[in-house]
Amino acid sequence: MPDYGTRTIGGRNVRHVASLGTHCLASGILKNADLKRYSLPFDWGWATPAMVLHCLQTDFQDFLPEQAEEDHVLYRRLFGIACVFAHRDIREPLNRAYYERCMNRMRRLFASDEAKLFLMIARPETPIGAHFEEIVDQLGRTTSRAELLAIQLQPPRGNGQSLSLELVGEHKGSRLYNFRPASKEAGLGYFPDIVDELVVLRLVYEYAIDLKSAP
Template sequence: MRYDVKEKYIKIHLIKTTYKTLLGRPADSDGLKNYLNAIANKSLAESAELLNSSLMHSDEFIALTKSRMSSDKFSYTPQALTKSAPDDSMHVKHIVSLGSHCLTSWTLKKFNLKKISLPFDWLFSCPAMIIDCLRDDFTSFLDKNEYSSLRRQSREPGAHHNTYKEKYRLNDIFTHRDPNTPTDYEYYVRAVKRFRNILKSKEGKLFVICCREEIDIAKELPELVTELSHHTTNFYLLAFALQKPAHLQLERISSGENYSLYSLTPESEERFTGKFSSLTDEMVIISKVLSFNLEL
């Protein structure tokens, strides 16, 4: 295929960026040439999917992941708990972010593990709010009377949800969209519809939630797991309690038949950006997701 100059530049940049992100090094000349040929007839979305999938299954990436997880920069404290690993018999067809902020979706999306938009992807939430949404089938979540638009200096759209703000002290719940506008409201309607369909499905589901210190996820997790079990089957909930950045550490602090909770002390700060600057921090989360039998 003959590239136009702009398309070739974009795809070369995509290859170089993916190499740097996943392998931590520049793309070698052979790799650059081979991947450029491989994605010649593909869209940018298809190209990104092929690159991520191929490099994440490479021997180099697997070796790097093992090295990162076993280095003296990282400590993992195993615990004797009810269940230490996911059930291999569950084939995961859906990975669902439950928030509690953008970090979860951002990390899943970066590694091509987020396929569709769902309601808790790009907003602030908490387990109790999610439980409310499950119990009233998102009636309050989608109630137009609950929205108060925000006016930011950055001019980025956003809105409060009045009930959730008062009940859970969640400010600026809708961080990147304003559901008072027809376009953004329809976005959330579609996202909720997809979420409902996933709950109804008998296919395997992996729910993932990352919570900062202000949320007592250890206390709230059992009720969230119980509520999910009232609305769906064949699922597992993977939860991370984020600590202040320090020496990288992962400790499993509780688990059950269909959930695991880890305390994660990252080496980088994500509070102001919603994403880790450290690839190692991201890989701690991704390695746990990849431990499941994924069939996305």
């Protein structure tokens, strides 16, 4: 891991880097860089910033649908999400148990006073800006020593010529960027051009990172 990061959270090195969705890309990038040490609720599914905010506000009380539901009727109605659990049949007891562990792990993470960096990446059709400050404020009420690094993807222009990164919002130490990657990850869950992944990681590596295992 690079050792040039100096940014701290509440004067402390970052001990946890965690995905807040909104799809698999954030978790995949963290996993490839060996920054993902354990599983959490938003790692491998679909969400919107409004859904993430709702989960934080309600302590994940609605996160699991009714036992017989194939997907999430409530989240489809509230947030327009057709498929929350992209890779697991949520009707299966083993999969429900997996998500129970993920939620409990997130609760323990929130209860910790260690420094936490949360990463959220959203596709162009899923705007973060309207909820960015609300999510940051809710994180501040839910846990201590936390910052959100939010990245709003813009459509690539093709031919590898569209790479750009712009800081468009700051709130209580958290940051929101517009990122126009060189490659298109939609339908894949990863950037075909490794440069795009490195741009995201460069923002993460600005922090002094000293990871530990699951809380």
